[in-house]
Amino acid sequence: MVGLSIGQDIGIQYGGSARVLGVLGSGGQGTVYRVDFHGKIMALKWYDIGKISSPEEFRRNIENNIDDGPPDRRFVWPQFMTEVNQDGEFGYLMELMPDKYVQLTDVISNFRQVSDPLTGRLNSRPVLFSSLYANLTAAINIVSAMRELHRVGKSYQDLNDGGYFIDTDTGDVLVCDCDNIAPEGCNFGISGKPGYMAPEIVRGMAVPDVQTDKYSLAVLLFRMLFRADPLEGSRVLGAGVLTENARRMAYGNNGVFIFDPNDASNRPVAGRQDHVVRLWEFYPQYVKDAFIRSFTLGMGDPSKRLIESEWQQLFIRLRAEILGCICGAETFCVNDLTAAGRCRCPACGREYAVLEYNNNSIKAPIYCGYKIHVCELDPLFGNTETVVGEVVENRLDRGMPGIKNCTPLVWRARLPDGKVYDVVQGKGMPVWSGLHIEIGNTRARVMQPDVRHI
Ligand SMILES: [Zn+2]
Known part of the structure; x- marks a missing residue:
């Protein structure tokens, strides 16, 4: 050409x-x-x-x-x-593409090549999410974009890290390379990127569709969280450069998840993939379970793969369970829950009260800056962006967190002594012991309060 x-x-x-x-x-x-x-x-x-x-x-x-x-x-x-x-x-x-957005490929590899306008020389620039919160917001955006695509009866077909551009400050996502998107049942020749293709495509038994998109999406999310290929462990790395036949075996016929609980033959290589093991230990069990299902049962049986709404609920919960401590450390609530039900920062030891909702299993640490999203109140709600409340510092009582109503809806705050107060838009309530907040049909309860953050 x-x-x-x-x-x-x-x-x-x-x-x-x-x-x-x-x-x-x-x-x-x-x-x-x-x-x-x-x-x-x-x-x-x-x-x-x-x-x-x-x-x-x-x-x-x-x-x-x-x-x-x-x-x-x-x-x-x-x-x-x-x-x-x-x-x-x-x-x-x-x-x-707006300048601020970087390709997910560069985000996953933690750097990008930038050409010097004067010399043309390529220089490496670091590419990092500003926070764990932004990282998980990007995951939520990718999952909900794919959910919307599949809802209109189309599949992406070439789902891989090159197709997404990310604002690493906010986690906003733009989906590009939309030219292979086709109605379910149609394929115009694309088969996908190695490493992202579903096993049945690698074996030559299928062409891309919604089910194979789900496999590729699980690979993409695994790479975003663990910065590794889910099937590239000791067995694959030990084989050196993969021949076509070896690749078909490793990614098509008998791929083994590097953390398969029932098959240890392809574990990460010590000294070379230690970061993957550290990240795997960092994430809560419900996240590990989702990937184990994707890369064990979901390898051979497409109906066992997670659907987008399951990923969406999982990442909404995971993002809500981040503790962003004022010391700068980030963790997940379930990793550092004390016997008393508080969340303790593993770096500095500060303790935080926890917000529990009545209709899901989210345990959200209450730290200044935490935003309550509407989708946390209703896990099946499709809107993943709207913020209904925010944790702010009490102006009259420094260091004491309060929860602010960011909606026109009047909230009801019920104290342990039974007194009920209306909380209107822009107003907040201190995080008192035993506080219940009614937001529409949802109730949230503050666990183990009276914790100062300063
Ligand atoms: Zn801390």
Whole structure:
């Protein structure tokens, strides 16, 4: 394929043209260019048509996706098709990725290559989440974006770390590479990225669909949390460079999860993968159970894979159970729950009261900055972003936390002596002993209060 030239004008279907300004990057199916379309800077993906097995059907599928629109705001969706040129080549226009977002591939490897504008030399720059909270917010965003996609009857098909861009400060996510997304039952030749492909695809028994997306999603989430490949342990690493046949065996026929409780033949290699073991020990058992199920039962039986709403509930709980201590340390409540029911910071020993909800198993440490999301009150609620309450420091009693109502809904706070107070928007209540808060149909109870944070 001959690429597009700087300054070249590309005709856009239904009118106008886009002028090529520069190259943004290239991938397996083509190159992405920076273009000017009617004064707006956009991205143009231009296909290497020789790598597309059925170009006409592939193009029609993208046109259908443009007509349908994105499943939700997180998808960087195709917007306009180009005209087809004399060589049968084409592409599509989409929004430009905002500068602040970095590819998940770089987040997982903890660094990215940045080219020096003067010398062109590549330098490594660290890429880290600002907090565990942001890391888990990104996981929630990825899971709920995939949930919305599957809800409209489509699958992503090429789900891997290259398809997501992350704001590492907030955990916001944008989903790109949306051009292989197709209705369930349709596939236009893509099979996926090694390491992310479901075993049945590696074996040549299936093509990508919603069930294989679920497997790839579990791999992606495992990599986000543990920074490792779930099947790459001593057995795979000991084999050296994998031949095609060895890869098919390791990832298709008889892959073994590195933490399979019933098969220790592929454990992380001591001295080389110690970080994976440390991270595995850090996460609560319910998280480990989800990955064990995904990479044992879920390997051979797609119906045993976790569905997105299960992942969503798990990550909502996990994020709520973070303790962000004022000393800077972060842990999960269940890791450091005292006999008295408080959460103790493992670094400095400060103790925090815990908020329990009546309709789920969340144990949320009450620390300044903790935001109560609507989805924590109702685990089946699809909205993962709306904040209904926040823990703030009491202005009159420094160091004493209070819970502020951030909604127009009037909360009812019930004290242990039975007195009930209305808490209106913008107002809060101190974290008193035995406090019950009624938020709509949900009740939250403060466990082991009277704990100062300073
Ligand atoms: Zn601390």
